[in-house]
Amino acid sequence: MTDLDSRTPGALADAERWTAHNYHPLPVVIADAEGAWVTDVDGKRYLDFLAGYSALNFGHRHPGLIAAAHAQLDRxxxxxxxxxxxxxxxxxxxxxxxxxxxxxxxxxxxxxxxxxxxxxxxxxxxxxxxxxxxxxxxxxxxxxxxxxxxxxxxxxxxxxxxxxxxxxxxxxxxxxxxxxxxxxxxxxxxxxxxxxxxxxxxxxxxxxxxxxxxxxxxxxxxxxxxxxxxxxxxxxxxxxxxxxxxxxxxxxxxxxxxxxxxxxxxxxxxxxxxxxxxxxxxxxxxxxxxxxxxxxxxxxxxxxxxxxTGEFQQRSADLGTRLHTQLNALIGHGIDAVRGRGLWAGVDIDPARLSGRQAVERLADRGILAKDTHGSTIRLAPPLVVTPEEIDHAVAQLAAIL
Incomplete structure (x- = not known):
């Protein structure tokens, strides 16, 4: 049990009651989002470091994309x-x-x-x-x-x-x-x-x-x-x-x-x-x-x-270097290995400390959303609109849970 388990109990219970259990989501019920951030039904904000498995490369509700959709919806x-x-x-x-x-x-x-x-x-x-x-x-x-x-x-x-x-x-x-x-x-x-x-x-x-x-x-x-x-x-x-x-x-x-x-x-x-x-x-x-x-x-x-324009590719390259540099500095301090390119990283948590699921639950407690896979590995994939300061914040929270 984490602190998250006391939040949004009604919405979580309804999700469990009315849907087939083909996913094991974190106990977060998202109601609003913009850019690299989402907000749950209780008003807590989270930095999205999963980006819909890369479906949200341009962030939540990118203005240009929303405008294109609205214009087409009217036609x-x-x-x-x-x-x-x-x-x-x-x-x-x-x-x-x-x-x-x-x-x-x-x-x-x-x-x-x-x-x-x-x-x-x-x-x-x-x-x-x-x-x-x-x-x-x-x-x-x-x-x-x-x-x-x-x-x-x-x-x-x-x-x-x-x-x-x-x-x-x-x-x-x-x-x-x-x-x-x-x-x-x-x-x-x-x-x-x-x-x-x-x-x-x-x-x-x-x-x-x-x-x-x-x-x-x-x-x-x-x-x-x-x-x-x-x-x-x-x-x-x-x-x-x-x-x-x-x-x-x-x-x-x-x-x-x-x-x-x-x-x-x-x-x-x-x-x-x-x-x-x-x-x-x-x-x-x-x-x-x-x-x-x-x-x-x-x-x-x-x-x-x-x-x-090449802008997003360049952002991913530049900010990816920042992300991987900071993650690699944690190797030997609760992290066993880091892999990836650009704004995409697979992080192997020391299994003696945390499982991957425990790691993403504790990150969610600290306002960072990520996803575990295969035991003690977590995946980080923020939207390409993420800022340098947001990357620093997310890695600092990862360091803190370790």
Whole structure:
């Protein structure tokens, strides 16, 4: 029990009573938010150091994004893809240019983007590469998190995500993350794609060895295999560059995007690739009622506009250096290790002191919201609008609970 357990008991009880227990949230009931701060129903303010798993890269209620949403709400919200609306081409064109790709396929959630990437890679494998029907293989990494649909959890190595949800979808080979030799050995004539996170977020913000993705890129090119980068959490400014894979100087064949693409307002995801890849889809083969809807496109276009200036990428790089410098200074003082890039950090708490859950509960008591994962690891991912002073404050509270 923490001090939090005495607050907002009615709202917390109702949440427990009326919802399936697929999450284990901290006992905080948020009612209002702006920038990097949220306020609960009792008026207590918290510094948000999770940012909706990167869905809130631009902070809560960013004025430009809210204005774009309001303007679109007054005009048109949904048409379905049975018709073309006046925001669609603008969004797809601007996002394609940001990614350096020919085409964009808008969807809603990150899992939908991953499912789309899987379907496109398989169809490309059959129609372009010439893989025998039904034999396509995709190589993935252990410790991955790409979503929770039935197909996606089929290649998860997380027992909580996978157990008791079989039978599982075949067609995936799992290799250790960051092990180029193992990946090379797994690629065969029927391999159509390698699907990887440039940084594994759910696994604890794991950064692969230097040169890993350069090697993966060389391998995929030589073997005529698609390199698919899941940038749903790591992309759109989070690591100090538009895409985390840029740190390796690598361009994938396909980007999977989501979370921050919706500006913290609506779910927006997308797949970006060249025409030779996404062009394999024909009408009726894949779609989504809400994918690419007018409201989503209006918000997504403004997100791209914010990223085009480079301001948020630079903020993440500069403030990320500040964050990691201070966190690294705590190693040996209650912290065992720190990983990450930009404004994204995985922090291993000394398990003799605190579990990850205990750490985030005590941080919440001190007005800092973060998330634990895998035992004694916590993840820190503040909005990119966070200030230097707010970073200093958050790390000071982490030091205090240790």
């Amino acid at each position: 048109l919200t949904l048409t379905s893809r049975a018709f073309v609306h006046d925001q669609f081409a603008t969004f797809c064109h601007s996002l394609a240019q940001l990614c350096g790709k020919d085409l964009v396929l808008p969807m809603n959630t990150g899992a939908e983007a991953v499912e789309t990437g899987i379907k496109v890679a398989r169809k490309w494998g059959y129609q372009v590469k010439g893989v025998p029907d039904g034999q396509a293989e995709i190589v993935v990494a252990a410790g991955n998190f790409h979503g929770r649909t039935t197909t996606i959890i089929s290649f998860s190595t997380d027992p909580e995500a996978r157990n008791d949800f079989g039978p599982y979808t075949p067609g995936f080979t799992i290799v250790p993350y960051g092990d180029l030799d193992a990946l090379t050995a797994a690629v065969g004539p029927n391999t159509v794609a390698v699907l990887l996170e440039p940084i594994q977020g759910e696994a604890g913000v794991l950064v692969p060895p230097t040169g890993y993705f350069a090697g993966v890129r060389t391998l995929c090119t030589a073997q005529n295999v698609l390199l698919i980068a899941d940038e749903i959490q790591s992309g759109l400014g989070r690591t100090g560059k538009t895409f985390a894979i840029e740190h390796e100087g690598v361009v994938p064949d396909m980007y999977l995007l989501g979370k921050a693409l919706g500006g913290g307002i609506v779910p927006v995801s997308a797949v970006a690739a060249d025409r030779a890849i996404l062009g394999v889809l024909k009408p009726g083969e894949h779609g989504s009622t809400f994918g690419g809807n007018p409201l989503a496109c209006a918000v997504g276009t403004e997100v791209v506009r914010l990223l085009e």
